[in-house]
Amino acid sequence: MSNNKILCNTGTVDLSIQDISKEVDKLINSEESKLKLTPENADSGLAKLVLTLVELIRKLVEKQAMRRVDGGSLSDDEIERLGETLMKLEMKMEELKKYFNLTDRDLNINLGPLGDLM
Amino acid sequence: MDKLIYCLLLAKSNHAKPETTLNSLKGVKEAGLVAVEYHNISAIISDVTEKQFIANKQHAVEFALVIDQLAQNYTLLPMRFGSMMDSADSVMEMLERNEVEIEDSLKKVKNKWEYGLKVLCDREKLKEELTAKKDNDTLNFVKPEIGSNNSVYKAYVLKKLNEHRAEEQILSFVDSILVEIKIYLQELKAVDKYKKMTNETTIIDAVFLLDKKKKKEVINMVKDLQQKHLQLNFLLTGPWPPYNFVELNLK
Numbered sequence: 199m200s201n202n203k204i205l206c207n208t209g210t211v212d213l214s215i216q217d218i219s220k221e222v223d224k225l226i227n228s229e230e231s232k233l234k235l236t237p238e239n240a241d242s243g244l245a246k247l248v249l250t251l252v253e254l255i256r257k258l259v260e261k262q263a264m265r266r267v268d269g270g271s272l273s274d275d276e277i278e279r280l281g282e283t284l285m286k287l288e289m290k291m292e293e294l295k296k297y298f299n300l301t302d303r304d305l306n307i308n309l310g311p312l313g314d315l316m
Numbered sequence: 317m318d319k320l321i322y323c324l325l326l327a328k329s330n331h332a333k334p335e336t337t338l339n340s341l342k343g344v345k346e347a348g349l350v351a352v353e354y355h356n357i358s359a360i361i362s363d364v365t366e367k368q369f370i371a372n373k374q375h376a377v378e379f380a381l382v383i384d385q386l387a388q389n390y391t392l393l394p395m396r397f398g399s400m401m402d403s404a405d406s407v408m409e410m411l412e413r414n415e416v417e418i419e420d421s422l423k424k425v426k427n428k429w430e431y432g433l434k435v436l437c438d439r440e441k442l443k444e445e446l447t448a449k450k451d452n453d454t455l456n457f458v459k460p461e462i463g464s465n466n467s468v469y470k471a472y473v474l475k476k477l478n479e480h481r482a483e484e485q486i487l488s489f490v491d492s493i494l495v496e497i498k499i500y501l502q503e504l505k506a507v508d509k510y511k512k513m514t515n516e517t518t519i520i521d522a523v524f525l526l527d528k529k530k531k532k533e534v535i536n537m538v539k540d541l542q543q544k545h546l547q548l549n550f551l552l553t554g555p556w557p558p559y560n561f562v563e564l565n566l567k
Contacts, residue, residue: 205538278469
């Protein structure tokens with residue numbers, strides 16, 4: 199069924215059908231995005247969930263801040279303070295990811311038909 | 317014994333009764349298929365015990381194959397994988413309770429196929445191309461706005477601002493592609509649904525429902541789009557049963 203359902207797949211981008219089926223397999227298995235909570239790894243499992251939410255909020259805050267910078271509504275001083283805050287937040291997140299042995303990919307949960315979280 | 321429900325279909329049409337087709341098909345775990353009929357509608361079911369039913373890839377494919385083959389001859393509404401009821405009588409009662417809604421939904425998808433269109437690209441490459449294309453390079457444009465004596469923090473904001481602008485550029489590019497697709501689809505009188513930027517490689521994930529006779533036109537549409545946008549990959553799949561166009565809340 200799967201092969202004869204592809205009606206058209208042309209282009210110059212190096213994305214083969216293998217790449218696509220890898221994506222499909224990822225969706226089906228999605229081991230990466232599953233929360234594996236067991237008594238042994240309760241800490242890191244919970245940390246993954248919490249850090250995912252924190253990272254999502256951090257990115258949303260960053261996006262909103264950039265919109266304001268782009269809009270030209272912030273003074274030099276405000277930009278300075280904003281930069282310091284955002285930079286420190288990012289560094290803290292890096293620290294936490296390292297501590298719990300998590301990567302950016304781990305925090306970008308796959309929401310199935312909705313796509314990736316971030 | 318529990319019944320696994322595959323789809324709901326219009327039983328009375330120009331085609332033979334579903335039983336004829338069902339005899340040549342096998343359901344999940346090779347189970348025989350049966351049609352539960354109520355007036356003009358039927359539910360296609362097979363026996364299944366909950367222990368037997370494991371939601372895995374093989375069962376999902378077997379389930380989809382039944383729907384796909386029945387869709388060649390009947391107007392149908394696919395049921396969600398794993399939909400079960402405790403007996404054929406319960407299925408019959410469900411058909412009775414929802415007859416009007418089911419018939420209305422079936423009318424909406426009559427003589428129509430669903431197609432899927434994914435627009436894929438290498439996002440980093442695209443970002444580079446779009447930035448290069450812009451007459452006023454974003455980097456050169458931003459620097460004077462924030463000032464020349466940049467501290468570490470201002471430089472950080474500058475870097476983030478450039479990333480943000482590059483993302484915005486991609487988003488407006490995606491919107492322009494979407495508008496192009498929608499213009500084509502309007503000409504074909506298709507009903508469409510879409511999502512943008514679903515993952516690293518997929519910038520548009522669209523599904524649309526259109527007349528069964530318009531398969532050639534859809535393929536031509538994608539070929540046209542491909543010629544205009546060589547940096548993108550267009551992946552067209554179908555024809556599918558109307559998986560994404562069943563809006564039915566069964567009582």
